[in-house]
Amino acid sequence: MAFLELANLKKSFGNTQVVHDFNMQIEKGEFISFLGPSGCGKTTVLRMIAGFETPSAGRIAIGGKEQNSLKPNKRNIGMVFQAYALFPNMTVHDNVAFGLKVAGAQPTEIDQRVKEMLALIKLDHLADRYPYxxxxxxxxxxxxxRALAVRPQVLLLDEPLSALDAKIRVSLREEIRAIQQTLGITTVFVTHDQEEALSISDRIVVMNAGRADQIGTPFEIYNTPATRFVASFVGTLNMIEAKVVDPAANRIQIGDQGVTLKQSVAAFKAGDTVSLALRPEAGSLTEGTPSDTKLTGQVVSAHFLGSVIRTRMNVGGNVISFDMFNSPGVTPPAAGETVTLRFMAADLLVIRD
Structure with a gap:
């Protein structure tokens, strides 16, 4: 039995349904990220777990115990909000101690636990400071x-890094992951930042219009997207339109160039249009690169991005981007130049709507 169970969750506000039949089994100690654009329902699911929103239908259970009927303060859940919500009139020590005091813990126990928590986040030297x-x-x-001090069963994080600058976000997300692993606490993290989700999660839920489009490991989400939305939302991706030539042989045509796919297109008919996905890092212009497929086209543009140069080429009306490592000794191709992109057929994925 999973530690945190979300079964057939639905949520409506008036006549608008914002969460549709959400199902997930989360194991004890897992770090799960809900990833998606604004308005996709990810925070609503988080708030239902916390008890701040009541499901219109469905069941929430922690450790086999149903939570639907419990108020937020009875669920033993720690939550970190986007806006921090620290008490401005309390010191760091007193903010961390707040939940323990409300729970009726003894003063010696509170002081010991606060010291442990401040040491864990490496701020024990700032115990007497105020939030400002x-x-x-x-x-x-x-x-x-403060959220961890009360020893919650589940930790919920609602876009906790969105207000921070880029460098601090990177370092703090690594700290959060390290602390989570140290404590072994089951954690649900809400974010719209794909890099955050990919870098620290055990599994990712990609949400779209109130539904889980795909649930999987970061490797699975990035490399084998299940839907067009996941493919386009996670990472940079080329979407290529092709025509099925021979479904039995997995032969398709991109412009006037034939390609044999590794993925089956037997469900299509000859003449059908199929959508394909190709990551920019999958291709190379270098002869001798391990590859079994190639496409030839004209360069549209090349953009310097620091460590890589992103080049765009036109193949049969499809503009395909690919990345080259920046090297002072290698000149990127010029606009109008004809080039051949080499890649493995297995990197060309059929995307279903």
Whole structure:
């Protein structure tokens, strides 16, 4: 039995259904990310787990115990909000201690637990400061320590890094993951940032219009997207339109160039149009690159992105981007130049709507 069970969850606001039949089994100690654009329902699911929203239908259980009828303060859940929500009139120590005091813990127990938490987030030297005396990253770590101090069964994080600058976000997400692994706490993390989700999650739920389009490991989500939405939302992707030539032999045609796919197109008929996905890093212009497929086209543009140069080429009306590593000794192809892109047929994925 999974530790956190979400079964057939639905949520409507008036006549608008924002979550449709959401199902997931989360194991104890797993780090799960809900990933998707604004308005996709990811925060609504999180708030239903916390008890701040009541499901219109469905069941939530933790450790086999149903949670639907329990108020938020009875669910033993820790939550970190996007806006930190620290008490401005309390010191760092008192903010972290707040939940323990409400729970009726003894003063000696509270002090010991606060010291443990502040040491865990490496802010024990700032125990007497007030929130206004802390940086954004430090405030977020205090909010995390406050949520963990009460020893919750589940930790919920609602876009906790969105208000921070890029460098602090990277370092803090690594700290959050390290703390989660140290404590072994079951964690659900909501984000719209694909890099965050891919870098720290055990599994990712890609949400679209109130539904889970795909649930899988970061490797699965990135390399084998299940739907057109997942393919386009996670990472940079080329979407290529092709015509099925011979379904039995998996032969398709991109412009006037034939390609044999590794993935089956037997469900299509000859003449059908099929959508294909290809990651920019999958292709190379270098002869001798391990490959079994190639496409020839004209360069449209080349953009310098630092460590890579992203080049765009036109193949039968499809503009395909591919990445070259930046090297001072290699000149990128010029616009109008004819080039041949080499890649493995297995990297060309059939995408179903």
């Amino acid at each position: 005396q802390l940086s954004g990253g430090q405030q977020q770590r205090v909010a995390l320590a």
